[in-house]
Amino acid sequence: MNFEEAIRLTEILVGFAFIQQSLEHLKSFSNEKFIFLPRLMLSIVLVTGFYTSWILILLFILSLVMLYRFQGPYNGGADRMSLLILICLLLTHLASNQYWKEVAFGYLALQLVLSYFISGWVKIVNPDWRNGRALRDVFEYSAYPVSQSLRAWSKSPRLLLIMSWLVMLFELIFPFSLFSQHTLIIALVVAAGFHFANACLFGLDRFFWIWIAAYPSIFWFQLRLSFIM
């Protein structure tokens, strides 16, 4: 995947993710529709690929309006990743030369790697994660499990201990997947499966779509690294 293809694919994926998010708001309060109806239309145009720089500028301005309206992100980390992708795409379009375009898009790939590695690191330094207690607490009393029946998983400590270690180890070794395209593809399939499970079990569906939208950047980044090395 070359640089231009990776950029275009990111625009399409993020456009679809924004379309889905915006549609969900259209039945909400009228002062939300004023933000999400234009966002829906701009996202459709983003997918088609017309006037992309202008569309990205307008989407960025709308994202600032959203931040002000909700006094922060509407859906935490998913909205932050949305905004990060948007900013990196915008800078890629506005940059004056190829070097700065690649720096902007490479920053997105770097943050994607860090999103896994740091998440793994902050867990493994916490004894509650290492002994499985943290994941048990997530199922037992956190607000995330999507149904009451899922809370029963907290009664399976051995399973949750294994799951905790699998998650932590995967997140920590993720940067090593950049060594080859094959390992990267395997890592991204596992990562997408991880987000899929989080979407099903904890209703974090927006994370699933928006993290996948950032994957083209890391595909390109891995190729770019292999050229340098």
Add this chain to the structure above:
Amino acid sequence: MFHLFKLLLPAILPSWNFFDVIAPSPRIQFSLLDSKNKIVADWSEFRPRIKNLSLKQMFLRIFWNPVWNESLFMLSCAERIMENPTEHSELEILDRIKRDLLNNPTINSDLQLQFRLEVIERQNNKLIQTICFHSRIVPLKLSEGSV
């Protein structure tokens, strides 16, 4: 402008510390009161979790999940209140409870509404529940322009 930059900064330099600690978890409970602020409907959990969700329902929610995503936003507002109460977070929660209740035709819209936050946390291997916040009491009728 500086406030907006402060809101934007975590997107430019994200921390990515998801689930580093399992923080105390708030639940939103609401009550209906009459004109003399006397409780007429006792505290109930707002949008309690459904008992079971089939695999198919879980899968479909990946494509369409507006109510749950709104509940996650209300959870963020509740966490913001626990950290530092603001009028914005309080009103966001109140408006969304009002809208849901007014969709129920059996509810008398002349009543008043209040919500509270119950916090569940683990202390010494036991789950402890405490009430940490009571909202202002507001008429159940939606304010102009909010629907």
